Amino acid sequence: MVDIDTHPSGNWLTSVVSCAILLKWCMRTGCTTCGSLEYRSAVVRGALKAIGEDTTQYLEGRGRKLLRPTYRDLPLELRTRVMKETAIALRDIEQGGIFWDGISFLLVELDNHYTPSLDEQSLDDILKGTAVGETLASMRNYEAQLVSKNKQRRETELQNKLLKKEKRKANLLIHRAAPKKTSEQRIKEGGEVIHVFLRSVTNASPEDILVTIKNSKDPHVLDKLPKNLIPTNFNQGVISVDTRKYIVKLIDKRRGRWANLRRQLSQGLPK
Numbered sequence: 001m002v003d004i005d006t007h008p009s010g011n012w013l014t015s016v017v018s019c020a021i022l023l024k025w026c027m028r029t030g031c032t033t034c035g036s037l038e039y040r041s042a043v044v045r046g047a048l049k050a051i052g053e054d055t056t057q058y059l060e061g062r063g064r065k066l067l068r069p070t071y072r073d074l075p076l077e078l079r080t081r082v083m084k085e086t087a088i089a090l091r092d093i094e095q096g097g098i099f100w101d102g103i104s105f106l107l108v109e110l111d112n113h114y115t116p117s118l119d120e121q122s123l124d125d126i127l128k129g130t131a132v133g134e135t136l137a138s139m140r141n142y143e144a145q146l147v148s149k150n151k152q153r154r155e156t157e158l159q160n161k162l163l164k165k166e167k168r169k170a171n172l173l174i175h176r177a178a179p180k181k182t183s184e185q186r187i188k189e190g191g192e193v194i195h196v197f198l199r200s201v202t203n204a205s206p207e208d209i210l211v212t213i214k215n216s217k218d219p220h221v222l223d224k225l226p227k228n229l230i231p232t233n234f235n236q237g238v239i240s241v242d243t244r245k246y247i248v249k250l251i252d253k254r255r256g257r258w259a260n261l262r263r264q265l266s267q268g269l270p271k
């Protein structure tokens, strides 16, 4: 156990932090490995000493049990006085520098656990107008922002969820009110290329269907034509040689009615 000499500044807390840095004590807030016990305990002992309490019971090598006291190990009344002394020592600490980790660490601990009686100064009162006080304020501000941001996020998520649910419900109702259209209806009313195409051939003459096939730039147009619309009887004379050649090529090796059409179109075509 190190007995810490008072810092030239006269502030016992500065001495403890200097010592902690020199000896590389852990000062990480909420360290799960060591709980920064060495540092926290040195702060408690420093404060005890500063308020004139006996700390010899915490010295090593005399069969003492409580070697590294933390705030929690002290009786409530003493704990409050020790915390108050720590807060007072914090007033003299200037912002920045290598001290700062250990300082904000203490600040969190005090902010969470310092509970002075009503007629005594609060942590805010003690630290008012100091660098550490500003840090405390911005710490709280940051936390408040975090809380409000989280709240906002949760609210937005909830709202989106509700909106989605409502949309699903509305869709379902529309679906129920207007059942799926039959394919005849879709062809009659649909705006897609295939619907337009089918509308153009449904009531067309066989000759017009052949011209529509020729005029369509779609290489798969034959696959889109319903089988019952494949022209079988048509007036060969009104179909141009170009159209006939084009469709014969398009029919290629198709069978059935297509093969039949190919035969008819090929009649008299120059090879």
Ligand SMILES: [Zn+2]
Residues within 6 Å of the ligand: 026, 027, 028, 031, 032, 033, 034, 035, 036
């Ligand atoms: Zn640690």
